[in-house]
Amino acid sequence: xxxxxxxxxxxxxxxxxxxxxxxxxxxxxxxxxxxxxxxxxxxxxxxxxxxxxxxxxxxxxxxxxxxxxxxxxxxxxxxxxxxxxxxxxxxxxxxxxxxxxxxxxxxxxxxxxxxxxxxxxxxxxxxxxxxxxxxxxxxxxxxxxxxxxxxxxxxxxxxxxxxxxxxxxxxxxxxxxxxxxxxxxxxxxxxxxxxxxxxxxxxxxxxxxxxxxxxxxxxxxxxxxxxxxxxxxxxxxxxxxxxxxxxxxxxxxxxxxxxxxxxxxxxxxxxxxxxxxxxxxxxx
Amino acid sequence: xxxxxxxxxxxxxxxxxxxxxxxxxxxxxxxxxxxxxxxxxxxxxxxxxxxxxxxxxxxxxxxxxxxxxxxxxxxxxxxxxxxxxxxxxxxxxxxxxxxxxxxxxxxxxxxxxxxxxxxxxxxxxxxxxxxxxxxxxxxxxxxxxxxxxxxxxxxxxxxxxxxxxxxxxxxxxxxxxxxxxxxxxxxxxxxxxxxxxxxxxxxxxxxxxxxxxxxxxxxxxxxxxxxxxxxxxxxxxxxxx
Ligand SMILES: Nc1ncnc2c1ncn2[C@@H]1O[C@H](COP(=O)(O)OP(=O)(O)OP(=O)(O)O)[C@@H](O)[C@H]1O
Ligand SMILES: [Mg+2]
Numbered sequence: 001x002x003x004x005x006x007x008x009x010x011x012x013x014x015x016x017x018x019x020x021x022x023x024x025x026x027x028x029x030x031x032x033x034x035x036x037x038x039x040x041x042x043x044x045x046x047x048x049x050x051x052x053x054x055x056x057x058x059x060x061x062x063x064x065x066x067x068x069x070x071x072x073x074x075x076x077x078x079x080x081x082x083x084x085x086x087x088x089x090x091x092x093x094x095x096x097x098x099x100x101x102x103x104x105x106x107x108x109x110x111x112x113x114x115x116x117x118x119x120x121x122x123x124x125x126x127x128x129x130x131x132x133x134x135x136x137x138x139x140x141x142x143x144x145x146x147x148x149x150x151x152x153x154x155x156x157x158x159x160x161x162x163x164x165x166x167x168x169x170x171x172x173x174x175x176x177x178x179x180x181x182x183x184x185x186x187x188x189x190x191x192x193x194x195x196x197x198x199x200x201x202x203x204x205x206x207x208x209x210x211x212x213x214x215x216x217x218x219x220x221x222x223x224x225x226x227x228x229x230x231x232x233x234x235x236x237x238x239x240x241x242x243x244x245x246x247x248x249x250x251x252x253x254x255x256x257x258x259x260x261x262x263x264x265x266x267x268x269x270x271x272x273x274x275x276x277x278x279x280x281x282x283x284x
Numbered sequence: 285x286x287x288x289x290x291x292x293x294x295x296x297x298x299x300x301x302x303x304x305x306x307x308x309x310x311x312x313x314x315x316x317x318x319x320x321x322x323x324x325x326x327x328x329x330x331x332x333x334x335x336x337x338x339x340x341x342x343x344x345x346x347x348x349x350x351x352x353x354x355x356x357x358x359x360x361x362x363x364x365x366x367x368x369x370x371x372x373x374x375x376x377x378x379x380x381x382x383x384x385x386x387x388x389x390x391x392x393x394x395x396x397x398x399x400x401x402x403x404x405x406x407x408x409x410x411x412x413x414x415x416x417x418x419x420x421x422x423x424x425x426x427x428x429x430x431x432x433x434x435x436x437x438x439x440x441x442x443x444x445x446x447x448x449x450x451x452x453x454x455x456x457x458x459x460x461x462x463x464x465x466x467x468x469x470x471x472x473x474x475x476x477x478x479x480x481x482x483x484x485x486x487x488x489x490x491x492x493x494x495x496x497x498x499x500x501x502x503x504x505x506x507x508x509x510x511x512x513x514x515x516x517x518x519x520x521x522x523x524x525x
Binding site: 039160161162163164165167168170171172174175176177178179180181222225226227228229230231 | 331334335336351352353354355356357359367368369370371374375377378379381382383384388389390412414416417430434
């Protein structure tokens with residue numbers, strides 16, 4: 001059996017198709033938004049929020065909700081709004097505050113889950129899969145895939161609709177505000193969307209590796225391209241490509257999904273860095 | 285028609301008052317030039333007018349229905365990041381965004397306006413270039429074009445000619461004058477170029493040690509009178525150049 005036949009064979013399983021669809025959707029929305037986040041110097045926010053989502057997930061599993069997503073989403077959105085709006089006033093300590101919230105949620109989440117579920121033999125496996133995503137992407141139900149698709153569809157539509165506004169508040173926030181753009185409102189939008197993406201991406205790569213989905217495609221695109229539009233388009237393409245190839249490799253080679261996707265992103269980044277170096281030299 | 289009126293306005297930063305008891309009025313179609321030494325608070329005043337900073341005390345009232353989306357603004361120093369990927373065209377067009385409300389894309393008229401402003405400022409050839417790869421003077425022209433795209437009623441320029449060569453400087457003054465005279469746009473500029481102020485401005489606001497606000501001719505008499513009375517103050521006025 002050659003490689004293509006192997007892949008075709010795997011794709012006869014619905015769970016593989018689901019994983020692929022959900023992964024591509026999530027990567028697309030994460031990489032689109034990543035451009036704005038990286039340029040706004042907000043990359044660290046993804047990291048902080050994903051740890052908050054982890055903490056919320058732990059609490060949700062202790063409380064034995066039938067569906068964890070709404071609770072986790074709510075907590076993460078609230079934290080995102082708090083950080084993006086509150087961070088303005090305490091600018092200097094903004095990054096320290098995020099670090100604090102991030103570590104605290106990680107610790108509290110793990111502590112609580114240990115206190116309240118001491119007899120669970122699968123505890124460390126559970127925690128590990130929440131942190132690294134492991135195989136949960138391969139166990140998605142049709143409902144999960146639809147939820148993923150709808151949420152990322154909304155994110156992509158919102159992004160396209162507010163594309164120019166996002167450019168303005170990213171390029172020069174003061175000018176945008178002075179000339180009548182509702183900067184605070186769009187920042188709030190941004191906070192909510194980031195939170196949604198993070199909760200979505202937890203399934204795919206786990207809460208430790210989410211930042212990679214958000215940050216890598218944008219950084220890679222910025223090595224080579226020099227306008228906002230080209231960077232955005234390239235970032236989306238790279239995000240989707242890395243996620244798809246990462247999922248394929250992990251299925252065929254049996255490697256952990258999340259880490260494989262991140263490594264794919266990393267390789268793309270190195271490739272673009274080299275291309276960027278040569279392109280820069282050619283022009284000079 | 286009154287566009288802007290300051291009464292006993294105080295401006296500054298937390299715990300630091302820069303200027304107090306500012307009183308001035310800007311009428312529609314005026315060309316106000318703000319003069320003063322470095323650090324006297326000119327930029328701070330402009331930011332207060334734009335609503336980017338709250339006044340410390342006193343009041344600042346806007347004329348009937350003046351909306352932020354009718355204002356164009358050139359910052360003295362845009363705190364932009366070194367590595368921002370943006371083409372000249374993208375930056376200039378973004379001037380339109382304030383008045384687009386929820387409409388997501390630029391209209392043909394808005395694109396045409398951006399093209400026209402780029403032509404006026406001689407940056408049409410740079411339109412596909414990356415903003416961060418331009419020289420300081422070229423960047424200044426891009427931000428000026430953006431400000432001129434944004435304005436429909438009032439234009440605020442913080443040291444617009446910094447870094448421009450003499451040729452472009454002259455043209456810029458002519459463009460601003462045209463916006464002011466032909467389209468009736470109210471202009472407020474900050475300048476260290478007293479000659480320019482006296483050539484184009486209808487009003488002068490001097491902040492610093494001694495406040496002055498009045499029409500250009502009054503200002504001429506004012507500095508003339510002071511020169512006659514106390515020679516060292518004339519030297520101070522000269523510093524504003
Ligand atoms: N963000 C800030 N926080 C605190 N103080 C500030 C801030 N920005 C400026 N200042 C102080 O306010 C004073 C006035 O600054 P401002 O920029 O308004 O001066 P300016 O009149 O525009 O000067 P210039 O001619 O150099 O542009 C300065 O003494 C400066 O140190
Ligand atoms: Mg200044």
